[in-house]
Amino acid sequence: MNNGFGLRKAILLLGAVLVASGSYSSLVKAEGADGGRQVKATPWKEGAAVATDSNVSALSPGYVHRFANDPIMLTGVDRSYDVYYNVPKAELGSNHYLELDLSYSDLLLPSQSTLTVLVDNKPLKSVILTKEEAKQRKVTIALGADEAKPGFHKLTFAKHGVVSDDFCENPDNPANWLQIARSSFVYIDSKETYTTADPLKEFPYPFIEPGTTDEVYGVIVVPDAPSSELLSSALELAARLSSLTAAKKPVPMMTESEWAKAEGKPAHVIAMGSVGAWTGPVKKIVEDNGVRAENEELALDSMSLEEAGKNGSKQLLLLSAAKDEAIAEKLRVLTNPKLAGQLTGSHLVIRQTPAVTDEGDEPKKLTLASFGSEHLLLNETKPESGKLSVVVPSYWKLTGESSLELKLKVSPLLMAEVGEQTERKTEKKTKETGAGRYGKYGLTVTVNGIPKTVSLQELAKTKTQGDTYTVNIPLTSALQDKDSNGALDIVFTANIGLTEGPCTGDSNNGRWIFVDKASTFNVPHEMAKDSSFQHWPAPFVSDQGTDRTAILVPQQVNGTFLSQLSRLAGDLTSASDTNRRIAVFREPLDDQALKQLNDYHVIVPGDLGQFPSLQKLRDKLLLPTENDRLQLGKYAAINETTDYAAWIQPSVWNENRVMAVFQKVNAGAGEQGSFVHPNLLQYLKSTKKPGQVIIMNKAKAVFTVAAPSDSRTAQDGNALNPAGKAPGIPVWLMVLIPVLLVGLLIVFIRVRRKEKRDAGKQ
Structure with missing residues (x-):
């Protein structure tokens, strides 16, 4: 009896603690996940300042920015050079400085030779170039509050150096030089947190932060069974965020269950999906915080995430709607720069889709x-x-x-x-x-x-x-x-x-x-339409974006597959500043979906055995398969040493469209969902070789493999003949041969008649 009373007291005490934490917070643990992640999600109060982890110094305070990829060489009497450095968003201390690794000619006269450093055209400090330190010298210059404001700053090095006391100094004297090593850096005294009262105004921070070391600090989470419309929206958002980074880094994606079980360093989270699609920890967050979206509304909610056993706080941006179609329709408020710049607050409901000027039909203009x-x-x-x-x-x-x-x-x-x-x-x-x-x-x-x-x-x-x-x-x-x-x-x-x-x-x-x-680059061009990787990512990307491209995905997807899909979508659209939306078709396909595929260039990622819609069309595939495994023998490639393969051919649904397949040849344990490698994508963008088949071996070497001698050739400069059709005699040749035969026959008859007439006269 005492034991039962003690248990009841413990339950009441636990309930009181949870109630005291506030009705707008939730303690979540993934059901069925042994040792799963426990997080507390607390919505931001409108207008209240909230501190979250800084991206650059959450674990180790201080941020180092190396501003030169190559040594900076200043020659001649008076020379200057500009570079830029970035101050990230974080609570800042006061110990900011610039450290320069210098070397210069030992013939420079210290009485007249100087190096002046300017930040945003404001002189900061001048140093005399002494002869004793010419070989290697470290110069440390303190930076003030103006030089440490978040954002980009221009750093100017102005050198004045002479090697003689003559009134006239030869500016072309090769002995007159100074070098700033690429090991030089700017140090920003950044702390562990960043405080803001307007998280939507800061978007896409903190999920990405261009100009910093990693640039990508967020993950996109979708329900375990995402719809085609939602996957298309998630890929569009991932591609947009990737395009804003200097290195075009992909944004990772994962399912709700995988996020609940994920271990390691927590990340900022963008969770997107209809209110009723969640089944795990995000469902608990939605229910406990009363998140609602009616009719065609799109709700944007910013929350703080705190994980049990770990210090610090991350940000959760929850994109909710009654239906996934509403997310797809209104996602432009995050992906269109004109609209994203208008976001403000911590909770926002978009009821009407904003109209934006359609720039997709304008020709792409390249300028400096x-x-x-x-x-x-x-x-x-x-x-x-x-x-x-x-x-x-x-x-x-x-x-x-x-x-x-x-x-x-x-x-x-x-x-x-x-x-x-x-x-x-x-x-x-x-x-x-x-x-x-x-x-x-x-x-x-x-x-x-x-x-x-x-x-x-x-x-x-x-x-x-x-x-x-x-x-x-x-x-x-x-x-x-x-x-x-x-x-x-x-x-x-x-x-x-x-x-x-x-x-x-x-x-x-x-x-x-x-x-x-x-100043403008005038580059006359057209969109390549042939079934070749020579002009990748054409025809999947054009000057109008990706409006004629679709990705076919299997019924079951995991985080590995989704993250690689994000990488592929970002790679496709990295050179496009127009439409980044890619249609997604998810297996199993109904008759309507199969009919719609006729209108698209199609990308098929992953093992072909995951796509029932392709099973009846195996004979139309360029590469043969056996037990769902590629057979690369006739392409002079060794199956056992090939890691990834990609090929391009006329679409099996419409031979006037193009289809590309990406596949891991021999997927081992823990590699399910893998279908492409960054090296292979980089090769596709850099190579200009015509070819239909690209492989990457286990040594990570990528190359175009030669097609067999009986492979089908291009027809009318467009798509290749579908696999399985034997090459026929060209029509023009079929017409020309009879004409030549008739002509020869006429000439022969006339010659014979002439010979007979000549013989009769004799």
Whole structure:
């Protein structure tokens, strides 16, 4: 009896504790998961400041940003160089600093040689370049509150160095140099938390944080049995978040049950699904916090997640609706930048789908700005830009002459001097006045190591639009170079001479060349439609996005499969700034779904045995299978050493569409759901080889395998003939042969008649 009374007291005490924790929090443990994760979800009160873990310093306070991928070399008397560093979102201390690893010429005169550091064009500190520390020197410079505000900051290194006491110093002296090693860094004294009262305004933080070490800090969670509409929405959101990261990192995805059992470092969570679709811990969170969504509403709820036994708090963003179709319809509030920038608060209900301008039909326009370039102001102290990396979309099939249309502005002082030189008629006057040096003014554009110089003297003769000059730099040969793979490294160098000869102390800042970031790349192209990986990801991606692409998924999915699907979707849409939505069809397919597949290019990820809709169409597949295993023998590939395979062919549902299959050849224990590897995707985007079959072996080497000699060839420059159809005689040849035979017969008859007439005359 005493034991029973004690048990009742314990139950009452536990109930009191749970009630005291508030009706808007929930303690959740996955049912049936032995030792599963326990989390407490607490909604944010509107307008109340809430602290969550900082992405960059949740485990180890302090953040290090290395701003240089390559050593920075400053040569000549006066030179400067710009780089950028990022301050992440976190509660900040006051011990921020910049540490530079320097080496410089031991011939520099310390009485006159200096290095000045500026942040956002504000001078921070100047140091004298002493001879004793020339080989290796560490310089530490404290950063203030302005230099440590969250966001990007411009860091400028300005060097003044001379190697002699002469009044006139040769700026081209190779002994005049300074190098900043790539081990240099900015240290930000970041703490473990970040506080905000407006989590939706911060979106997509904290799920991704561009410019930081990892960039992706969130996971997308879907119900255990997600619908096709929800999977399509989850992939669209994952692709959008991935596109915002510098490295285009994929956003992991998992099911509700897998999230409940997951161990290791907790992540911020985006849980998306209809209210009634959840069956585990998210269902408990939804019920205990009274989350509702009616009719066509989309509810966005921000909550704090605390996990039992672990310090800190993560953020949960819950996307709820009565039906998954409502999530698909209104997801643009998170994926469209114009709408996402308007989000605010911690709880939001979207009742009407906002209208946005459809930009999908506009041709894709490439500018210097679209590749991350700012306006370039080149002068004597900064005559050269950094290297700008430009990558033409791999799915473009180039059709004509390509060029870079530069929009330039030139200092009036320079153009006036160019005009003065033009007016001087005789060589004698030129020698007397020294005007010949003005003919050296110009702009050199170096593309993949090959320079082209534009003379300002010739530029002055052209017509201008206002004060802007237009110059076309040819790019065709660089893009057609098989080693470039559509990638261009571009450097701009101003050749603006000196005002009074090679003398120090004259920075010549009144003479400059300005390159507008709106300068445009003109690249005539079309969308490739042939069944080949040569222009991947075409035809699955076009200038209009992925509106004609579908992914076929099996009935059962797991976190490995979903995360790889997220990687594939992000890879497909990384070069597209338009529609990122990909239709999803989930097995088993009904008659209506099978009919709809006729309208799509289809991607099939994973073992073919998981797709009942393909079982009756095995004879149409390019690669043969035996007991659901690929047989690569006739493609000169060894099955036992092949890890992943991908092939592309006409769709088995519509031969005028294209189908691609990605598969792990020999899936072992713990690899179920795996179908693609990052190395294979990188190869697809970089290679320009025509081919239908790509494999990656167990040594992670990727290559295009040769098709068998009797393989089907392209028809009319479009899709290949479906597998199983023997190549026939071309129609034109069938018509030409009888015509030739008839012609030969006529010639033969006429010759015979002529011979008979000649014989009769004799």
